[in-house]
Amino acid sequence: MRRVSIFGATGSIGQNTIDLIAREPEAYDVVALTGGQNIAQLAQDAIRLRADLAVTADETRLDELRQALAGSDVEAAAGREALLEAADRPAEWVMSAIVGAAGLEPGLRALQRGATLALANKESMVCAGQLMLRTAQAHGGRLLPVDSEHSAVFQALIGEDLDAVERVIITASGGAFRDWPIEDLPKATPAQAATHPNWDMGQRITIDSASMFNKALELIETKEFFGLSADKIETVVHPESMIHALVGFNDGALMAHVGPPDMRHAIGFALHHPERKPLPVERLDLVKLGQMTFRPACEIRWPALRLAREVMEAGGLCGAAFNAAKEVALDGFIDGAISFTRMTEVVEEVLSRVSPRLRHIDDDFGLDMVVEADHLARVEAGNIIAGRT
Ligand code: NAD
Ligand code: MG
Structure with a gap:
């Protein structure tokens, strides 16, 4: 039996991972499941999968989790430290599906004991790509991408x-507002932004799809994960979301990964790697689909894409600052403090303030420096949103 843990088990990726694992109970020994506010879901899955441990990130809700697990053998724990300790438990395969920079440290801890880390948490690569790769290499850990585009590449x-790769093309659905007139975007509400035309995902990544911050993070993730220079990474809007990414080689060949949008493909690929095994995903009927369309990824409509390019070129710890500023701006939009289009303005302003300090940092940075860059950007973003200078 393979020992597995799932970080962010109660979220969209976490639930899809559980769906696959629960189909083969004899194949997996579930070590730890972690969640946030959804205690009932966390407890229910931990009991059903016979996990050793269930952890909620919210330390005020330990009693509630204990009550929900009463009568079972599942151990309960809560808080940030408990989350990190869960990452130290000996699971060979770990799903990293916490949303945001909060997912970085648990993933690093799992890599430090040589685990295979299935990485849905793209923020880890954006904030600390070199640290992630270095940690995996130093401890015999393995990083497998779960973001659908990166699994495709x-x-x-x-x-x-x-060396034969000329370019990588990352596709984007265009999100909720791809057909809106640009002048209407400042009026977009969080509820409108949180509906995705093709993918069923968590609230934050869905809004990031509408703003293209999700794609911006993915471009940076591509650079970090595959060690490609920014000029080899392109984006194209592909409203049907059937092609997840394409790799172009020096002989002109383009290799595409094609299939209906279902994250269980990328999760299952990472779960079974290096083997390929049957997955319960819909098979694509090309004739029924009829056609696939493509549009340019306009940087005027989606300025986050331009910022991603600037971050890739700047390097250093600018990715950590970019992600942190984006997280604060997204909170500001969700809370009604700033408009949809103001998010990119806030992030751009943060970058202009902090990148002179962060761009020259060498690739051998440690976690403390990532945390510092993240903090710096959050403070600046908070100041900008509040109108302080
Ligand atoms: P989600 O919001 O549905 O779930 C997030 C999970 O993280 C939940 O279990 C939540 O309880 C937990 N969590 C939230 N904040 C936390 C914190 N501070 N500390 C500890 N745990 C916390 O998100 P999701 O859509 O499943 O996305 C998870 C990650 O996967 C993100 O990094 C996202 O970008 C990436 N991703 C998601 C999809 C998708 O289809 N949903 C696709 C590609 C990549
Ligand atoms: Mg993706």
Whole structure:
């Protein structure tokens, strides 16, 4: 039996991971499940999967979790430290599906004991890509991408020489507002932004899809994960979300990964890697689909894409600042403090203030420096949103 843990088990990726694991109970020994506010879901899954441990990130809700687990053998724990300790428990395969920079440290801890880390938490690569890769290498850990685009690139690269790669094309659905007139975007509400045309995902990533901050993070993730320079990474809007990414080689060949949007494909690929095993995902009927369309990824409509390019070129710890500023701006939008289009303005302003200090930092940075860059950007973003200078 393979020992597995799931971080962010109660979220969209976490639940899809549980769906796959629960289909083969004899194959997996579930070590730890972690969640946030959804105590009932966390407890229910921990009992059903016979997990050793269930952890809520909210330390004020330990009693509630204990009550929900009463009568079972599942151990309960709560708080940030408990989350990190859960990462130290010996699971060979760990799903990293906490949302935001909060997912970085638990993933690092799992890599430090040589685990295979299935990485849905793209923020880890954006904030600390070099640290993640270095940690995996130093401890014999393995990083597998779960973001659908990066799983697609990873699969297209199997058996290929990275030197022969001319370009990587990351597709974008365009999110909730791809057909809106640009002048209406400042009026967009959080509820409107939180509906995705093709994918069923958590609230934060869905809003990030509408603003293209999600794609911006993914471009940076591509650079970090595959060690490609920014000029080799392109974006195209593909409203049907059937092609997840394409890799272009020096002989002109383009290898595409194609399939209906279902995260269980990328999760299952990472779960079974290096083998391929049957997955309960819909098979694509090309004739029924009829056609696939593509549009340019306009940086005027989606300025987050331009910022991503600037962050990739700046390097250092600018990715950590970019992500942190984006998280604060997103909170500001969800809370009604700023408009939809103001989010990118806030992030751009934060970058202009902090990147002179962060861009020259060498790749051998440690976690403390990432935390510091993240904090710096959060303070600046908070000041900008509050109108303080
Ligand atoms: P979600 O909001 O549905 O779930 C997030 C999970 O993280 C929940 O279990 C929540 O309780 C937990 N969590 C939230 N804040 C936390 C904190 N501070 N500390 C500890 N745990 C916390 O999010 P999701 O859509 O499942 O996305 C998870 C990650 O996967 C994100 O990084 C996202 O970008 C990435 N991702 C998601 C999808 C998707 O289809 N949903 C696709 C690609 C990548
Ligand atoms: Mg993605």
